[in-house]
Amino acid sequence: MTRAAVLALAAIACSAQGAPARRASVNGQSAEAIKSAVAKAEDVDAGGLECTILDGAKVPGLTVFRCQLVAKRAQRGGGYVGVMDGAGKLVLDSDEALNRVLAAWGYGAKRSVSAVDVARVAGFLEGEREPAHPILTQGDLDALDNADWRKHAALPREITVDGKPGVEYWNRSGRPPLWRTQLVVKPDGTADATVKSIGQFLEP
């Protein structure tokens, strides 16, 4: 099994009696529980991990997170993104994690959540090598210092591609600096992402 596989790690997230751990958390999972689970799944030292839960993800039954290997903090890389459900099942493949999120939302033609909600989670899950920061608000757009970039970047919006529903949003990180993602949801509920970096929008 690869990282695409779902890793059953209920033992990590549960107490000695088998009950799910309940601490200050989102959807029942705390950053500490996630840290322990990721450390076990990836066979790394939990003390060398820092985990962050995505605030405002609003995904029923799933906690969206990113963990960083502290030893690799001063460089690109060293990150894990994924989701964990209330039973402690962990998904550490970003594509599969997004598919789980879309399934939890029942996202499709129904468009069960807003484009901003989709962008918040999907953009966050793009932050494997380093954290990604999707543009969700006018304030985020205004914070783009580069005037040429501001001409092209936009807030998340719903799109339809070849009859399939999707969401288009802009995202930022250290490298690449700014890009547009078009997320298209296929009939089976899984997503296809196509990205285009800001440079490809600029005039020659």
Add this chain to the structure above:
Amino acid sequence: MPDAARDRKATSAGAPASETDDAQAGGDNPLRARKLQQRAAERRTGVQPDATDASGPAAPDHGGGTAVDLSSPAKVGDFVHGLAAQPPGDQAAAITSLDAGKRASLAANLPPMDDVVRGVVKVVFDHTPDGEIDTLGKLLGARFNLKQVGPDTVKSDGKGIPWESKGLRAAWGVLEALPAAHVQDNKAMWALVRYKVSKGSQAEGVYVDQDDKDKTVDQAAIGYDPATVDQPDKDFSDKDDPMYGTNAFNETIRHEVGHAVDAKLGVSDSYCGKPEGGTWKQYDDGFDAALADMVSASGGAIAGLKDEVRAHVLAALAKVMKSQKFDDIKTPLSAVPGLKDDADQLKAVLADPVVQTLQKNTTAKSPWMSGGGVVMGGRVFEESYDKSWNSYAAEARDRKVSNYQFRAPGEWFAESYAAYYEPVSDPKHKGAKLAGRDPKTKAFFDASVDTAKPDKDKASDDEKKGKKK
């Protein structure tokens, strides 16, 4: 010169008389002519063409075929050296006449690299079909003394996937143009691996010295979509920067090799601390030290606070840096003794460039991409990576080759490296891209980077791979 013309010239000028004679002696008899050609080929390469080839269509044989035995390094060595004596056209034909299994065996059993072997390996690489990815990877690995050319196995880089031919062929061209001491003779460069990125992604990369379990890997990991391999980069530079519009994939390969060269030479820890190197200072997660320098550089309201109040303010700001709660600095500062009951003083502290730096010069806002962000006392302080801070002299940006160069000292060197080795039409002008913007650093590269000594003991260090540093 077209290949055919070059081949003709090589044959007439360099082939032993007996071969030429054999090949020409068939006269008007095609069957006899072909047999004589085969004999000549056998003499050249020491192998017999496959029997089925001999009785098949009247395509000329060039010494390859499926009958050749390439099952051991000694036999491959004989084959390679036999091939090396032949004109390029014959070399190419010999490689293409092998089947995929034979090419794989050849790639797996190559003799130690010398100029002769390197030349033949390039021919083999160029004439190995695109679909034979493992063979292409092995050939590249052998040529450049890389232990692994394949999917990235470091999980925290993302999902590793196999290379494909377009990327591998482009990578070969880039690596071949770099000094041997930087690639095949660099102990900090052991693997060239690939990880998955989304469709449409421009090339990006990660240099990794240790994997997730602290084992030494020293690898350049590249993520790219083959459809963008020819794409010019306009993401990381301003239009008037030397690196604007250069090939993004090639630049990425060079950039990551640059990190490996930095690991070998330690430039970002030495040269980058000097004025000509940007006067970089590294704090990593030393928030207190970074704040002390910020306050000193700012000379703003925080510097003028009473010692006790300033200590509380700095402690609050250090917490902000640790938690990365940069969007709401006012709340923790409002609770600081000495500020919570003094609105004017609080307002003055919030207006201090130190606070503005924490609000704007963070990794989430990538200030290096747009002018550098807040400048205090001639220096830029920035969160280069999550919770990892650096500072540099703002005037150094006047000599930038790209915006990304000013993310961190390691990136400064890697971008300088990519600029220095950006191909130029006249090889005598190596380093022109860097020289045009930063002649002092170009001179430094001439003297200290381009002339780096090879790690002669790289091969013997092979056995150390996988051990903890």
